Amino acid sequence: MTAPPHEARPTGPARALPDTQQGMRRRNLARVMHAVRAEGPLSRAAVASRIGLTRAAVSTLVDELIRTGLLEELGPERPGRVGRPGSALAVSGRGPAGIGAEIGVDHLAVCAVDLRGEVRARAVRHGTNRGRSPEPVIEELTRLLREVVTEAEREGLWPAGLAVAVPGLVARDAHTVVRAPNLDWHDVDLGALLPGEFALTVDNEANFGGLAELWLGADTPRDFLHVSAEIGIGAALVVDGSLLRGTRGFAGELGHVPVHPDGPECVCGGRGCLEQYAGEEAVLRAAGLELGEDRVGLLAGRAADGDEDVRRALRGAGTALGIALTGALNLLDPEGVVLGGALAGLAPWLLPSLEAELARRTAGPPCPVSVSRLGPEGPLLGAAHSVVRAVLDDPAAVAGRG
Amino acid sequence: MTAPPHEARPTGPARALPDTQQGMRRRNLARVMHAVRAEGPLSRAAVASRIGLTRAAVSTLVDELIRTGLLEELGPERPGRVGRPGSALAVSGRGPAGIGAEIGVDHLAVCAVDLRGEVRARAVRHGTNRGRSPEPVIEELTRLLREVVTEAEREGLWPAGLAVAVPGLVARDAHTVVRAPNLDWHDVDLGALLPGEFALTVDNEANFGGLAELWLGADTPRDFLHVSAEIGIGAALVVDGSLLRGTRGFAGELGHVPVHPDGPECVCGGRGCLEQYAGEEAVLRAAGLELGEDRVGLLAGRAADGDEDVRRALRGAGTALGIALTGALNLLDPEGVVLGGALAGLAPWLLPSLEAELARRTAGPPCPVSVSRLGPEGPLLGAAHSVVRAVLDDPAAVAGRG
DNA sequence: ACTATTTCGTCATGGCCGTTTACAAATTAG
DNA sequence: CTAATTTGTAAACGGCCATGACGAAATAGT
Structure with missing residues (x-):
């Protein structure tokens, strides 16, 4: 009755259980x-x-x-x-705890959340992972993981599973990172690299961020788009309380929705993708800045100081986001849009032009846009909570382990 | 144990049934x-x-x-x-039969489908409904309905429910036509106009067309976009074998996805929506033709005859469709795209430019685009089958009626 | 202070439903 | 013609929730 080492992704309370x-x-x-x-x-x-x-x-x-x-x-x-x-x-x-982990471009983090939803242990390491090969990164993550697990065990918890958020596309098997441009990883099977003792789930950071918003947000609806950005722009599509993942697991690639179909070429092969206008790199370039370490902090700081170049760049990004979101809203008719991740910190300067664009393109009341209060913590919390939810969704599956 | 007169929309085999x-x-x-x-x-x-x-x-x-x-x-x-x-x-x-009905711009149709999926009775009336007020149209539809029902009853069937496909947006209550531009209907409650003896479901023709494709298509996947067009362009979003409807029931409005954000104004309030490039009216205008009765037939005929103006117009529409679909595919990652309704008849001239555009904008293998073999029958069949599916999904609900 | 009332948790009983086990019926293989 | 195999049904069984009754522990009323 124990879960298989690599169990299927939980899909919510209505998860399929045999009809006996x-x-x-x-x-x-x-x-x-x-x-x-x-x-x-x-x-x-x-x-x-x-x-x-x-x-x-x-x-x-x-x-x-x-x-x-x-x-x-x-x-x-x-x-x-x-x-x-x-x-x-x-x-x-x-009793059981959900272990969440995040592989960010600039940090690694692990935390343990108990069934009550409280964070009981955590460990973070700052420093860029851009371009590092998977093995040493996972090795370092595993060290943090061991720290957090022993800490959790001291408090009477035992790990019920591990969920890892990564900045890239994950195959539907929930183990393999198909493409993580910011890390320069391709087809990395985390199931083979991480210790096999945990039931493992890997997913996009945008997806886990969206789930965190769903589960932890104050009055988040059950139908919304959670838009987040590091270098790429990803969206979690939450439909009726569960994630829409797509056949290959690649749903939510908002960053490659065409905004100006004849615009500049994009790495994806297309032209004028949203990422060319609202991606971090594009915004930095439009603002006349260099790629550095704390890019979001830099932009937010300059914008707050009144740097007109930066503000103009962010306004432009907001407009482009508005155009791409108009398409998404027409297709999905969600109850709202939530800006998370890096976008949350830049929201004050993005929102006005974004909302103006939505209003301009919508008959009737425009879709409400809100800002995540979870900010950069979202993906990590979402990952840990996804394990907790899996336990709550099928308590019998973990019975007899602790 | 009989269904309430206005029951909720069936959502598939996993439909919620009490956990007793x-x-x-x-x-x-x-x-x-x-x-x-x-x-x-x-x-x-x-x-x-x-x-x-x-x-x-x-x-x-x-x-x-x-x-x-x-x-x-x-x-x-x-x-x-x-x-x-x-x-x-x-x-x-x-035993029970599903009654499907379609209110098209140029026709009315009703049919009865038995549990085996066979059409056992049908009635059609041609003639435009554009601009007619709801009451006489529904009155006429009701006459067809009575014909079909008595015919079905002669064959030993009894109506288990009525599903109506309309060319417009339907509220989530599944009775109210919020907006049907081609009919010029607004906020029409079909539940109040149709005879109350049937369990009623109303939905967008694109949605029913998509369901027909799902249920009747040869090897249609469980995840696809079904694009259809009369004057508006609508898409049915089939995700994991069930329709994505959106909070208000307005999901799938592909026609108002921005294609050229600075393009011509659209009735929806936006600019450069797909409908401005691939909508019937736009294509006719681009081809230098007038709005007439059998517009699709006209276009197909001229294109087949080699009319270069028409062909160019259709190529343009295909390109615009390709741009809008690129966005949709990036968001939803479906297994395929199916062209239905009017688009199916024009597919030979739309597909090349559409597929070229998709290929141009996609890294890796582009999403396969196919053409519905149901053609204009799709929505009507989908409607009737939706009733049949509801019976199959909960046979106990109809027990004791026949 | 004392009784009636209300609510909580539990136990014994019963009904519903699928499983197990056994068996007769109907076919093929040898 | 017998053995083997498969089908459909019947009876006994076990799991699970509902029902109804009961003791326990609080409040409300006199």
Whole structure:
């Protein structure tokens, strides 16, 4: 009943479980976990009314979840209301943890998140990875990983899986980095390089950022576009609460949507792609700056200081983003757009021209554009939480491991 | 247990059913129906091995389906192999039927499809509906509807629901035509105008066309874009075997993806939308022709005759389509693109420039573009089949009606 | 203070549903 | 003509949730 070392990507609460009585039980265990996680400490009776089962049924489900260490009994609730007080249940702060990792262009990071959603351990290393070959980078990441895991284990947690965010395209097998231009990696199978003891999931940083927004954002809708950028511009397409990945796993390549079809050539083979107008390199060039270390910080700083060249460059990028997003919105009709990653930090100077462009091209009220409050933390948190979600979505799969 | 008069749109076999033992049974009934429908006459034992249940369980499921008239026992199979021959089961050719209807710009059509997928009755009326007000059109449609239903009833069928394809945007309530520019309809609630005795679903003709392609196409993948055009250009986005509809139900508006952001103004408020280059009106204008009755036929005829103006106009439309599709493909990463509706008839003159444009803008192998073999029949068939699918997806919901 | 009322958690019982096991029926292989 | 194989059904079984009853623990009312 333990997960295979390389399990399929979780796709959300409605994840396919066999249509047998055991499957039904497993889905009901998941519903209990989700109810307790989402609505704080809850009594068995409260859970029962939330998920539509009887108190008796919930009792046995909860027993099982407590036995396997996924739920904790906090003890009697403060009365306040008439009747016997319930016994508060909470998601366990010990037990399985989701390990998230991020391979950024300028840093490596690992963190451990418990079932409650709290970050319990983390490790970061700054320094560029541009052009480094995969092996030493993964070796370094593995060291951080070991640190975080031992730290987590000291706190009574055990790793339920590892999810890695990378700045590039990932095949649908969820192990192989097909292309990461900023690292200059091609067809790197992380499953072969990382320690085999963890159930591994690899995905695009934009995707994990979008999931973080979905799960952690204040009032993020279930249908939105999460746009993020390092050098490339990627979008996570969240449709009805789950990611749209495409047949090959390459969906969301907003950066290569044609904006001016006769514009400059792009590495992708096309012409006038969004990346040629709103990519980091293009913006830096338009602003008359050089490629350096902390490029986003540099742009934000200059813009804040009133540098008109930088502001003009960012306005131009916003306009181009607006054109590309108009196309995306017409195709997908989402409830909103969220700017994340590097774009979040530059939002003050991008948003006005972006929103103007959207308004200009839309009849009726334009699609609301908001800024992620997770900022650069998004992908890492999304990765760790994706493991946590997988546990919540099928608690029975991890039972008997801790 | 009968469906409410205005039921929610079916979303596919995995449609939400309560997670109780009854729900499990209902899902298993559906799995039996789908297995028998998809793989021709099948014995109980064959069904059992296909869907992973035991012969005993399948026996009771089949009994129930035969009692309610959804399955038929054809009698003993030709032996050929060792062992007792099974008793062949087939989907019933009597019982529930899906009624599909289409409100086209130039015609009205209604048909009845049985559970086997065969068209058992149909009625068509030619003549433009452009600018006619909804009431008389619906009145006329209702007459066709009554004809088809009585014809179907003569053959032992009863209508399980009505699905209507319209050339415009439909709200997510699946009753209201928000905007149909070619008819000049706005906010028309078909639920109020059509007879209330049928469970009603209304959707965009592009969407139904895409579903028809998914269900009836020879080897159509589960992930594709189905592009169709009358005057507007719409796309059905089929993702993992189900339609992407968007929050408001407006997804797939390919016609308003910006192609040349500084191009001519469009009714949508934008500039340089695809419709300005590949819409019927734009193509006719580019070819130096007038708007008449059978516009597609006219274009196809002239192009076939070698009219260079028309051919040039169509090449231009193909190029514009290629630019807009490049954006869509980068966002959605589908397995293929299918040209349907009016575009299917013009494909010979659109495809070369369209594919050239895709190839020019894509690194690696370009996304395969194919032409629907359903042609103008697609939306009508898709509508009728959507009702049939709803029955197959939850056979218990219709039990006890016929 | 004491009782009635309300709510919680649990237990025994029952019904639903697929599985297991066994068996008769119908065919082929030898 | 017998052995082997496969099909369909029936009976017993086990898992799972619902029902109904009960004790426990709180409040509300007198």
